[in-house]
Amino acid sequence: MTWEAYAIRYGRHDRPAQSNFLLPVADPHDAMPLDYFVWLLRNAEGHEIVVDTGFDAACAEKRGRTLNRSVGDSLRAMDCDPARVRDVVVTHLHYDHAGSIEIFSNAKIHIQDREMAFATGRHMCTGCIRVPFEADHVVSMVRALFADKVQFHDGEGQVAPGVTVHRVGGHSDGLQVVRVETARGPVVIASDAMHFYANGTTGNPFPIIFDLGAMTQGWRIARKLAGGDETRVIPGHDPAVRDRFQQVPGQNGEVVALHLPPVG
Numbered sequence: 001m002t003w004e005a006y007a008i009r010y011g012r013h014d015r016p017a018q019s020n021f022l023l024p025v026a027d028p029h030d031a032m033p034l035d036y037f038v039w040l041l042r043n044a045e046g047h048e049i050v051v052d053t054g055f056d057a058a059c060a061e062k063r064g065r066t067l068n069r070s071v072g073d074s075l076r077a078m079d080c081d082p083a084r085v086r087d088v089v090v091t092h093l094h095y096d097h098a099g100s101i102e103i104f105s106n107a108k109i110h111i112q113d114r115e116m117a118f119a120t121g122r123h124m125c126t127g128c129i130r131v132p133f134e135a136d137h138v139v140s141m142v143r144a145l146f147a148d149k150v151q152f153h154d155g156e157g158q159v160a161p162g163v164t165v166h167r168v169g170g171h172s173d174g175l176q177v178v179r180v181e182t183a184r185g186p187v188v189i190a191s192d193a194m195h196f197y198a199n200g201t202t203g204n205p206f207p208i209i210f211d212l213g214a215m216t217q218g219w220r221i222a223r224k225l226a227g228g229d230e231t232r233v234i235p236g237h238d239p240a241v242r243d244r245f246q247q248v249p250g251q252n253g254e255v256v257a258l259h260l261p262p263v264g
């Protein structure tokens with residue numbers, strides 16, 4: 001079973017380059033904007049899987065981020081009704097990946113055991129680890145759990161034939177990447193296992209880290225899951241993704257097709 005895979009940008013943040021790397025960079029004050037994405041997977045039978053759920057307008061305002069278009073509207077523009085989606089993968093519970101899960105009212109939410117434990121456990125007593133999380137998002141996950149809408153995974157798991165999740169940890173303890181079979185081979189949505197291409201290619205990590213060793217191994221795991229093809233590893237926040245892949249017509253450059261060969 002092969003799938004179409006789309007990267008959908010819904011927000012952005014202008015920032016200096018040094019904000020995106022742990023180690024010093026040559027030109028720390030150069031502009032290096034960060035994009036916020038969700039991903040839509042769709043097969044010929046109409047099965048839709050949404051990977052991550054983004055942040056909403058209130059969260060954007062609170063954190064000084066730009067919301068270009070809400071995640072719900074972005075999906076509807078791709079002819080995907082959030083209430084119809086059967087499966088939602090939450091790669092991890094950071095604010096920019098786990099908001100608005102209520103709009104997916106009929107979906108199973110796929111998450112790693114360790115991410116739920118992490119977001120509700122002792123490490124949330126530490127401000128610098130807690131800061132990328134929103135209590136409301138975590139509470140929404142607990143509510144979904146008690147409504148029997150959560151599917152837990154421990155390491156590797158299948159969401160549907162041709163779509164699997166793989167825990168890498170590192171950036172957040174239960175961070176998982178998604179591997180999807182496409183017509184051009186397996187594509188790995190790395191999410192925050194690799195924020196920018198440059199984090200992986202230069203070996204300079206993004207500075208939000210729970211386990212540095214796991215984070216660096218995550219780059220290798222993602223590449224291996226993609227069959228060693230760098231063009232099939234999709235970073236979670238790099239604006240270059242929108243240049244490297246074919247734009248979907250009628251989406252103002254906000255959506256690109258990851259299952260088609262790269263163009264740049």
Ligand SMILES: [Zn+2]
Pocket residue numbers: 092094132171172192
């Ligand atoms: Zn994150």
Ligand SMILES: [Zn+2]
Pocket residue numbers: 094096097192236237
């Ligand atoms: Zn993120």
